[in-house]
Amino acid sequence: MPFDPPAPLPAATRHAQARAVATWLLFVAGLVWIMVAIGGATRLTGSGLSIMEWAPLSGTLPPLSEAEWQRLYDLYRTIPQYALVNQGFGLEGFKEIFWLEWIHRFWGRLIGLAYAAGLAWFWLRGRIPPGSKPRLLGLLALGGLQGAIGWYMVASGFEADRTAVSPYRLVIHLGLALAIFAALVWTALGLLRPAGTAPAAARPVRRMLLVAAWALVGALLAGGFVAGIRAGLSFNTFPLMDGQLVPDGYWLLSPAWTNLTSNVAAVQFNHRLLATLTLLCAAGAVWAALRRLPAGGARGAVLGFGAAVALQYTLGVVTLLHVVPVSLGTLHQAVAVLVLGTALVALHALRPAAPPSP
Incomplete structure (x- = not known):
């Protein structure tokens, strides 16, 4: 018995699916926008070096005991920023800069979850518009790369005589964030209005x-x-x-x-x-x-x-x-x-x- 290909979806259904995917992409772009703003506040307050560990899973939770707070504070006191900028500001001062960097990293994890979960949901239900899968997978890869570059940037601030991250790595990190935002927005606009x-x-x-x-x-x-x-x-x-x-x-x-x-x-x-x-x-x-x-x-x-x-x-x-x-x-x-x-x-x-x- 010959195999009959599935009947094409009605135009109204295709447009509705494209609008749904576009709405999700714009929502993620909004999260990226907020992330860039949080990153600016983190940099301006000198908070970015307060977390000296790269822990994608365990780092989701903040310190839950005084012993853990003290361990992280003792770790922070080993880098030049503490000795040259914040020496003597105490555990309470450390907590102030820690929380902003923790929020910055938590928001990055939230973006990754919102994107990966949305992609899986649309993919498994067959609602991704034709030709969009490679680009959406590419955006997922860029998000993972951004996380790695973020740590690469932060690690530069631990070097001797440094009190801030490398400006070159900062620009790479910022530039990729803007590129991801632009790709999300442009892809969404293309789904909403495919033709010029x-x-x-x-x-x-x-x-x-x-x-x-x-x-x-x-x-x-x-x-x-x-x-x-x-x-x-x-x-x-x-x-x-x-x-x-x-x-x-x-x-x-x-x-x-x-x-x-x-x-x-x-x-x-x-x-x-x-x-x-x-x-x-x-x-x-x-x-x-x-x-x-x-x-x-x-x-x-x-x-x-x-x-x-x-x-x-x-x-x-x-x-x-x-x-x-x-x-x-x-x-x-x-x-x-x-x-x-x-x-x-x-x-x-x-x-x-x-x-x-x-």
Whole structure:
């Protein structure tokens, strides 16, 4: 008896399944967004080195006895951060920084559980849209890699004479978090709207938006180096830096390339420059959208991106002028993810329509 393939699902059922998977992906992206904000607070408070053990399973629970608290505190007292920054702050002071790092790691585990459980649920019920499985498995692998890189970053802070993690490893960790967020959002948008609909008149808007998006990526990564070497604690004036547009000492270090990652003056200037370029390109995209796009979702997405960039730029200036308090620094990092999300929504809304079939 010949085998009859299963009948194709009705279009309404396929669309409903795609929407369900997209909703789950956006939920996980929201968890990643919160994770980035918690990571910013962890860095700003110097809490990231308080847990010196990599224990993916047993580390899920916090210390449950005074003896365990004392053991972890004694372990922390062996690293340079304690001797050079926090010496003598006692067990109660240790608990304050411990809890924030524990929440950061717990939230990472929560993201992994939410993603793996959701993937298994949709997979076993046959509700994953055709062609999506490889990408969803790739995202699962990236999540596992992010956990390993997180520990690789933290371990760099235990080295002699270090009181913080390596800025290079910090940028890798931050960059991968942003890449995972972007992949989750873009995959979800593709499931919600598989086909592009933008007319040919939208091409100049999309080109300008792409330039703004790449400038944004550069500003985000440059911001990671600002955070990594605490460059925001210097040159707390705007728009000039010590009364100059380009500060003295920009090329102070040798070899020259190290100025881009290790020189406080150069790192902060580069972040300002890329942020300003993002703002100008976003303004250009908004202007082009108002001229070329009709009222609707695509134009609204571009305007939303422009508003998010303006908000982030203003927040960055305020954070700098106030010498990066924890509250403003954390908010600045969180809004950066919002800007990235609005860029993705706008770019997706401006995908060109497929040419008609011959």
